[in-house]
Amino acid sequence: MEFTGTTNAAPDRRDWARRWFDPWYDVLAAGEAVGRDDPSTWRRGELRAALERGSTEQLRHHVLALEHGEPVAVAEVELYLRDNTHVAWVNVVVHPAHRRRGVGTALLSHALDVVAAAGRTSVRVSVDRPAAVDETRWPGSVAARRRGFIRGQLAARRQLPLPVPPTRLAALESDARAHAAGYAVRSWAGPVPEEDLEALARLNARMSTDVPRDDLTVEPEVWDGARVREVEAERAAQGRRQWVAVAADGGGQLVAYTVLVVSDDEPERLIQLDTLVVAEHRGHRLGTLVKLECLRRAVADHPAAQRVSTWNAVSNAPMVAVNEAMGFVLDEFIEELEAPLAAVRRTLPDQTLRSRT
Missing domain, CATH: 3.40.630.30 (Gcn5-related N-acetyltransferase (GNAT))
Known part of the structure; x- marks a missing residue:
């Protein structure tokens, strides 16, 4: 050979x-x-x-x-x-x-x-x-x-067929907002605004420590604004567009985020990347709110999407529950x-x- x-x-x-x-x-x-x-x-x-x-x-x-x-x-x-x-x-x-x-x-x-x-x-x-x-x-x-x-x-990988019934999304949002007083949710398409860059880098770092890793041996990841820009540049070179939604606490500090991307080579699939609520701000349905906001923004900008694919550790019960409430359906397991x-x-x-x- x-x-x-x-x-x-x-x-x-x-x-x-x-x-x-x-x-x-x-x-x-x-x-x-x-x-x-x-x-x-x-x-x-x-x-x-x-x-x-x-x-x-x-x-x-x-x-x-x-x-x-x-x-x-x-x-x-x-x-x-x-x-x-x-x-x-x-x-x-x-x-x-x-x-x-x-x-x-x-x-x-x-x-x-x-x-x-x-x-x-x-x-x-x-x-x-x-x-x-x-x-x-x-x-x-x-x-x-x-x-x-x-x-x-x-x-596990789950898939969300699009479009999602508006009544389902509205009910989820109404319920989540009742638990999220004092938090503000916003979103953007494309690169992270300069004023949010280092805060997003810190959230990316927390992604390596705050989500379940089960029995994997994982070191905390090192993130700064330059690394965020490097990831964005690679996505752009690959023909991937991104949408980001974040939640900020009453002091303006970013405490939750999620990312959706779509490839020019696969316009029918939105890919859900990171979703994180930092540990000390959980219990306020912020994961639901950022996912709903990001989905709303992405679908409005890219109506050709037919489904969303997302991946979660089976042990991450809170995020699995959010996804299933949105309508995601299990179709694959991924063993690490x-x-x-x-x-x-x-x-x-x-x-x-x-x-x-």
Whole structure:
């Protein structure tokens, strides 16, 4: 087996993308679609833009495995550069036509070499599966456990069909406002206003400490205004538009926020990203209010949207309740699994991949 790869920091990454990105993405999309009605794989243009643009926050490795010149599997290795520098996020996807022949094992072995070379000691993987399928019968879950990964968190994806009946939204808002005296909710489309930039950065940092992490090993993330702007710039390069809603307390301090984005490559799906109410301001239905405000703003600006996708830890009962009250319907589970690098490597036979130049 041969491989070819690049990173989002490599000087020749655009040359690599011109030759190899499309076959790399074709394998990724084909593999992640197996057994799923609505895979939420990032679209072709989004991933290519992220690769070619580069990032000051994350180093992303892209690897394409070939047999006799035919693309058979892909790997992604993602490394955060500011925080959580002990862990690497790894994704290995084998084309459906080339499974059960050791291809994934060989490529995982190579991906772990990348992890080791980066000095990371822990590996994390995510496995998406339909909610109706038990983990013991889903190939990705079985494979992860065979390689020594242990589930640290179970998350769920829910989808909200659009439009939502106005009476449902009005009732939710009326009830929530009765609990939120003294708080003000507002929203915007596009980049964070300069006067809110550092406050949003602080809320992003709290997102890494205030939401359930269950048994995952997660360090507090380091955020400042520059990191917020970096994320916005990457979204813009990917053709993603964003809407943000925030809640402020009586002193004007931002204490809750949520973000919706839409991709030019997938205009029918709004993606709900972070939603956070800081711990000391919970119990006032602020999560409901910011989500309703953000949805109202996004749908008005982008009426082509047909659904909203959101992800939550199963253990995050308050936010799950908010989503279900809005009408979100469960359709997938996402297992977040991790293991020490050394433990995973011990499960693998010796493998050799040759670099293709």
